[in-house]
Amino acid sequence: MDDLTNENMMQVIESAEAIRQGHAQLKRPYYAANLFFENSTRTKSSFEMAEKKLGMDVISFDAQTASIQKGETLYDTVKTLEAIGVDVVVIRHGEDRYFDQLEGRVKLSMINGGDGMGHHPSQCMLDLLTIYQDYHTFKGLKITIVGDIQHSRVARSNAIALKRLGAAVQFSGPLDWMDPELMQIGRYVEFDEAVEKSDVLMMLRVQHERHAFGMTFSKEEYHAQFGLTAGREKRMKAGSIIMHPAPVNRGVEIADELVECDRSRIFKQMSNGVFVRMAMLQFVLQQREALKHEFVN
Template identity: 55%
Template sequence: MTTLTALKQRSLLGLKELDKEEIESILQRAAFWEQQDNKVNEVLNGKFIANMFFENSTRTRFSFEVAEKRLGAEVLNFAAAASSVEKGESIYDTVKTLESMGIDAGVIRLKPIGVLAELADKIKVPLINAGDGNNEHPTQALLDLYTMRNHFGNLRGLTVTIVGDVMHSRVARSNVYALRKFGANVQFCSPDNMRAPELDVREVSMDEALKSDVVMMLRVQLERHESGKLKSAEQYRAQYGLTVERAAKIGSHAIIMHPAPVNRNVEIDSELVEHPQSRIFTQMANGVPIRMAVIERALS
């Protein structure tokens, strides 16, 4: 096996090409880490990991940083806004510079689609995708699967409806790719101008979405859709928001999910964020063991 092939196998660029068994192994390892009492382990003592965020992030960056520190790694945080990227330095040059300084792995978030795959062909350390454009967000989907499986025991046969701006959602894409491998039934509920027909996923009404086992709301940014019919947050909430009235119709076994950040009282009413059936903060908590498993895999 060539070094480049081995690196790519330890990298996590997306879930579309990852097989079910590999995803399963990550979920199982996350369960192991969740059960550990020690806050900090020395598994990656002496390893240097760079969090390279060329796009703003709070939850994902902090989740990765907590995961890295819990594994005993040395963490370097890089923000594009305070770097030479603003002065015109290319993403490749920035990542190559950090590789030259001796990092052992890189966690990357960036806007342009396709750049991460190009980097993986040139950079000689494993790379972990922390969100690239509207392509994929693999660790978010992994923590979503982990959350669902912890609640239901199994993913096969579950009906998961993803509601909102699927067109721009890397979360939706990674979830579709992963959930289908485990036999879940994935549906979308989206306004006409927020759909992603290339994903070949059945579109359902909001009433139909409420019959699902999992109702996953997506953050909506209406400024991306100025030509659409939904001109205001109020209009969006009225047609596609998970209101208190709508939530009363979901099954008693069902759960509410959201990748965050949450626009309260737009895609989901504020009272529902910490509703007994909500798993939104559980998802955030689950992000740490999932990312511990992914980072450990990259450096094993």
């Protein structure tokens, strides 16, 4: 997200909205590869759908059978794909800032599909689009990100972007799971206060796989203290919305019956993910073509 200006973010949002209404094109065929070294359903399939809707050819890549299992570096893998003609790669990797080893060394376009506990730009952009569709602005909105903040790249990307766009960002959840760096962006609030006063409640998945010593709460305890229960939903501010990056642990972060309630935007976020990722692919490929043109001139 640090590579995007506020104007860039709004450009992608506006482009995604135009695509949603049926306007999308690329001037020529492009080739894409999705390098996912961590498990993914939504992000990987959403990028594949976005690429195919744009008419791109998608090169098959399976991290479990790739030469990286033989000791090949990520750089050599990406450089190989560049050499055979791939135009853009989407990479998800467990290492924070894996892209530092690639920046300035490859010529193809790259999109970060998630790096460790760093950032998740495409999730952030689809969240921004979803919020914008309801409120048509970010300025002055009270947005509370709830849950496993410390381990969440979604929380990090959203907090930074929303703050820059003028929203009042807050955090809630277990105090032990807060992130000191992000707490400089927004204040901590008790969850029941957040429920009653927020315009957007952004619930996060409890990332069991990133907790070195396991969960300190049972599922029932977490839901009672920090989950969006049916009773809490009734106390939410009029017109406020519920978001979640998914996968949802039903009955943990959010009550099962609320996942598809009127306030919920969870499945709309997933639909918006395709439009946003189409817009992001267009954005990076247009930048690439502009650089090529500049070089030729």
